[in-house]
Amino acid sequence: MSAALLQGIMIIFQPSMIAIIALGVIGGMIIGSLPGLTATMGVALLVPLTFGMNPVSGLVMLLGIYCGAIYGGSVSAILIRTPGTPAAAATVIEGYMLAKKGLAGKALGMSTIASFCGGMVSALALTFISPQLAKVALSFGPPEYFALALFGLSIISSISGDNVIKGLIAGFFGLLLATIGLDPITGYPRFTFDSTNLLSGISFIPVLIGLFAVSEALTTTENIAGQKDIDFDVAGALPTWSEIKGCLKTIIKGSFLGTFIGIIPGAGADIAAFVSYGEWKRSSKDAAQAGTGVLSGVAAPESANNGVTGGALVPLLTLGVPGDAVAAVLLGALMLQGLRPGPMLFKDNAEVVFALFVGLMVANVFMLIFGLFGIRFFARVITVPKQILTPIIFILCIVGSYAINNNMFDVVVMMIFGIIGYIMQKFKFPISPIVLALILGPMAEGELRRSLVISQGSYSIFFSRPICLLFFALTIISIAGSYMSQRKKAKQMQTENSTL
Amino acid sequence: MKKGNYVISLILVIIAAVFFFLANDFPANIIENVPGPNFFPQVIAIGIIILVVIMVYENYHSTDNTPVLDFGSPELHRSIRTLIVTIAYSTLLNIIGFLIMTPVCLFCLMMIMDKSKKTKKMAAAIITTLIIYVSFEVVLSVPLPQMIQL
Numbered sequence: 001m002s003a004a005l006l007q008g009i010m011i012i013f014q015p016s017m018i019a020i021i022a023l024g025v026i027g028g029m030i031i032g033s034l035p036g037l038t039a040t041m042g043v044a045l046l047v048p049l050t051f052g053m054n055p056v057s058g059l060v061m062l063l064g065i066y067c068g069a070i071y072g073g074s075v076s077a078i079l080i081r082t083p084g085t086p087a088a089a090a091t092v093i094e095g096y097m098l099a100k101k102g103l104a105g106k107a108l109g110m111s112t113i114a115s116f117c118g119g120m121v122s123a124l125a126l127t128f129i130s131p132q133l134a135k136v137a138l139s140f141g142p143p144e145y146f147a148l149a150l151f152g153l154s155i156i157s158s159i160s161g162d163n164v165i166k167g168l169i170a171g172f173f174g175l176l177l178a179t180i181g182l183d184p185i186t187g188y189p190r191f192t193f194d195s196t197n198l199l200s201g202i203s204f205i206p207v208l209i210g211l212f213a214v215s216e217a218l219t220t221t222e223n224i225a226g227q228k229d230i231d232f233d234v235a236g237a238l239p240t241w242s243e244i245k246g247c248l249k250t251i252i253k254g255s256f257l258g259t260f261i262g263i264i265p266g267a268g269a270d271i272a273a274f275v276s277y278g279e280w281k282r283s284s285k286d287a288a289q290a291g292t293g294v295l296s297g298v299a300a301p302e303s304a305n306n307g308v309t310g311g312a313l314v315p316l317l318t319l320g321v322p323g324d325a326v327a328a329v330l331l332g333a334l335m336l337q338g339l340r341p342g343p344m345l346f347k348d349n350a351e352v353v354f355a356l357f358v359g360l361m362v363a364n365v366f367m368l369i370f371g372l373f374g375i376r377f378f379a380r381v382i383t384v385p386k387q388i389l390t391p392i393i394f395i396l397c398i399v400g401s402y403a404i405n406n407n408m409f410d411v412v413v414m415m416i417f418g419i420i421g422y423i424m425q426k427f428k429f430p431i432s433p434i435v436l437a438l439i440l441g442p443m444a445e446g447e448l449r450r451s452l453v454i455s456q457g458s459y460s461i462f463f464s465r466p467i468c469l470l471f472f473a474l475t476i477i478s479i480a481g482s483y484m485s486q487r488k489k490a491k492q493m494q495t496e497n498s499t500l
Numbered sequence: 501m502k503k504g505n506y507v508i509s510l511i512l513v514i515i516a517a518v519f520f521f522l523a524n525d526f527p528a529n530i531i532e533n534v535p536g537p538n539f540f541p542q543v544i545a546i547g548i549i550i551l552v553v554i555m556v557y558e559n560y561h562s563t564d565n566t567p568v569l570d571f572g573s574p575e576l577h578r579s580i581r582t583l584i585v586t587i588a589y590s591t592l593l594n595i596i597g598f599l600i601m602t603p604v605c606l607f608c609l610m611m612i613m614d615k616s617k618k619t620k621k622m623a624a625a626i627i628t629t630l631i632i633y634v635s636f637e638v639v640l641s642v643p644l645p646q647m648i649q650l
């Protein structure tokens with residue numbers, strides 16, 4: 001491990017690599033600051049930019065964008081009461097009140113420091129936990145991988161929002177789409193309609209760009225009329241050392257909480273931020289003043305949402321199961337670079353994996369530097385009119401999809417999925433389940449049938465292995481948990497409605 | 501929402517049924533007792549139909565009658581116009597080339613969103629085109645569509 005880590009450090013600490021990470025962080029901060037551009041959309045939109053790069057350069061750039069975007073969301077949350085990304089929704093509560101008091105500088109400074117700490121803790125956790133988990137995963141055979149894929153698919157129920165049935169339908173639709181292309185066992189072409197473009201299945205990146213970027217841009221287009229010029233003021237100084245010391249406990253707690261939540265597949269940065277804010281309200285002595293603009297109330301969600309960045313990469317890199325939507329996009333980027341996430345990645349490409357870990361840490365350092373010294377400049381991007389920004393997004397979607405294979409077919413796929421995503425949003429179908437199913441569907445099918453070939457058709461192979469049983473148990477817990485939480489929510493709403 | 505959900509349900513059932521019946525023609529697996537290429541698509545298609553039935557049942561008892569798509573609204577028209585321009589751009593990109601098509605398309609899209617400040621928008625369209633061109637073609641060596649040579 002130490003040799004690979006050293007190699008990773010040597011790969012990253014080259015001027016070109018450092019510049020690429022810095023560029024990624026700046027890009028991410030700009031994307032995150034702009035309300036309506038999520039981290040997922042930003043990473044999906046900029047994946048095509050990494051085609052011409054070597055795998056490490058491309059991937060660290062995307063990691064930089066990821067970190068920067070999650071942090072950048074807090075800028076507009078604090079300054080204009082509009083979270084740049086869903087992950088910054090909890091930051092609005094205390095952050096905007098601080099800005100109203102003329103303490104925007106302190107709020108932004110605290111958000112930067114907390115985000116840096118969260119990001120660093122999660123990057124360190126990733127560096128030390130992943131190799132151990134990958135070692136365990138090396139012993140997995142087809143039955144274990146099938147059980148893992150099933151567990152991964154069960155997450156659909158927890159990322160489905162308010163309507164689990166619609167989430168499951170989206171997931172099953174994704175699974176159906178995943179069967180297009182050559183059969184993983186016999187090589188028989190399925191649903192290809194004699195098109196060579198469909199032999200290798202539906203291209204993943206155009207689907208992502210369509211679902212996350214085009215659909216979002218179409219929704220923005222609809223609501224674009226009458227948007228006024230944005231006015232804000234980054235007033236006040238940065239937080240003092242004593243103020244930082246006062247928030248240290250909250251930051252550390254939030255960082256670990258975010259990292260832990262990030263590792264759990266299905267729970268993203270938005271959930272981590274709200275859980276951490278809730279925990280701060282429960283345990284902090286400042287909680288009595290919650291909602292009036294408390295500095296530690298900014299530190300809690302910001303440390304947690306950036307804590308997710310490294311945590312979400314743990315299941316992605318070690319098991320090939322994306323923890324959230326951004327991780328799913330990163331998985332697509334890894335595969336595009338010819339790298340297959342999973343335990344073998346640690347064996348065959350250890351130097352690449354460790355370079356990514358080091359790259360993530362460097363990205364966090366840049367985030368701290370740019371955040372503390374350049375926030376007044378980055379905050380200006382909030383004023384870019386959407387009437388100019390949205391058309392640029394459309395063009396980037398088309399050019400990016402085309403650039404994957406220099407093929408217009410990918411552009412057609414992207415446009416179709418853009419329209420599908422737009423309609424899904426209208427009818428309140430969650431989008432992420434489709435992506436998860438597209439990734440895990442082929443894995444589930446292939447490993448199920450491979451296992452049955454080994455056992456000559458006997459399903460007992462799945463029930464005689466302890467790891468399989470563990471994953472099956474986790475699957476049941478995951479589905480039951482989300483079903484129960486939805487019931488609880490529905491009951492709560494019923495009670496609220498009856499009291500009104 | 502209620503009506504829309506029924507339409508979506510019908511579309512989903514048709515898609516699932518098409519996949520199910522097409523999968524009937526797939527060959528069986530050579531190894532006995534091991535599912536063939538048709539197994540997974542057919543199981544998923546049945547799963548979709550079951551879930552759609554549950555959704556229809558829930559929808560029947562729902563009181564949400566707000567229309568999702570108002571075909572007369574200027575907002576939706578704006579989205580459709582945007583979509584038409586984007587599709588036209590995608591179609592013509594390989595024929596006319598990136599450098600000519602992109603500023604034109606960008607300007608059209610910007611005008612659809614807001615008709616004021618034409619000069620500023622024209623400048624933004626040209627500058628953006630050049631930035632994308634330099635980023636992809638020059639810096640990253642990713643080829644962009646060129647004009648067809650007659």
